Amino acid sequence: xxxxxxxxxxxxxxxxxxxxxxxxxxxxxxxxxxxxxxxxxxxxxxxxxxxxxxxxxxxxxxxxxxxxxxxxxxxxxxxxxxxxxxxxxxxxxxxxxxxxxxxxxxxxxxxxxxxx
Amino acid sequence: xxxxxxxxxxxxxxxxxxxxxxxxxxxxxxxxxxxxxxxxxxxxxxxxxxxxxxxxxxxxxxxxxxxxxxxxxxxxxxxxxxxxxxxxxxxxxxxxxxxxxxxxxxxxxxxxxx
Numbered sequence: 252x253x254x255x256x257x258x259x260x261x262x263x264x265x266x267x268x269x270x271x272x273x274x275x276x277x278x279x280x281x282x283x284x285x286x287x288x289x290x291x292x293x294x295x296x297x298x299x300x301x302x303x304x305x306x307x308x309x310x311x312x313x314x315x316x317x318x319x320x321x322x323x324x325x326x327x328x329x330x331x332x333x334x335x336x337x338x339x340x341x342x343x344x345x346x347x348x349x350x351x352x353x354x355x356x357x358x359x360x361x362x363x364x365x366x367x
Numbered sequence: 368x369x370x371x372x373x374x375x376x377x378x379x380x381x382x383x384x385x386x387x388x389x390x391x392x393x394x395x396x397x398x399x400x401x402x403x404x405x406x407x408x409x410x411x412x413x414x415x416x417x418x419x420x421x422x423x424x425x426x427x428x429x430x431x432x433x434x435x436x437x438x439x440x441x442x443x444x445x446x447x448x449x450x451x452x453x454x455x456x457x458x459x460x461x462x463x464x465x466x467x468x469x470x471x472x473x474x475x476x477x478x479x480x481x
Binding site: 255282291292293294296299307341345348354355356357358359360361 | 371399401403409410411412413416456458460467468469470471472473474
């Protein structure tokens with residue numbers, strides 16, 4: 252269960268704070284994803300990176316800012332969030348972006364974010 | 368875009384019984400259908416997937432069936448055990464090229480009563 256790790260596991264922040272979520276994958280994958288998981292809603296894709304290039308920004312507000320410095324690390328920088336942004340933020344990775352058996356996505360444990 | 372509907376939202380069965388979860392999708396070009404299991408407080412984990420070139424796939428007590436004509440696919444769990452209790456998510460994607468995006472269903476909370 253150590254293929255994709257996320258820190259912190261829990262985060263409480265005020266609306267004026269700035270914080271960052273970190274994701275690291277040890278699987279040698281080339282694609283990484285950020286998802287938001289809210290109660291009673293489907294998993295929502297937020298951002299996708301392939302070989303450190305962003306290939307998807309799924310209409311996410313600018314208060315969420317992703318960063319992918321290399322293929323093993325993915326960050327989500329947070330600032331001036333709203334209470335409705337409280338959710339579980341999941342990172343995932345896959346060997347390749349798409350195609351054949353290489354697009355299977357493996358998830359991290361998530362960061363439970365609470366915005367006060 | 369793709370829309371995935373999943374039913375039921377909750378399912379309670381007795382240990383040893385079978386459980387069936389169904390999903391429908393809207394985009395006939397979708398060809399990859401994974402199922403994820405998420406236990407309370409844990410990460411979603413892939414348990415089985417199927418691609419459009421097959422109609423059924425089995426892995427021990429778990430099976431998935433796909434009907435491309437009707438655009439639906441189902442997860443079947445036989446001889447359920449308490450440790451099968453979790454939220455199960457279906458998903459669909461077109462795969463290939465830029466069609467990597469997974470669209471998820473809302474999930475089914477499965478409770479297996481001992």
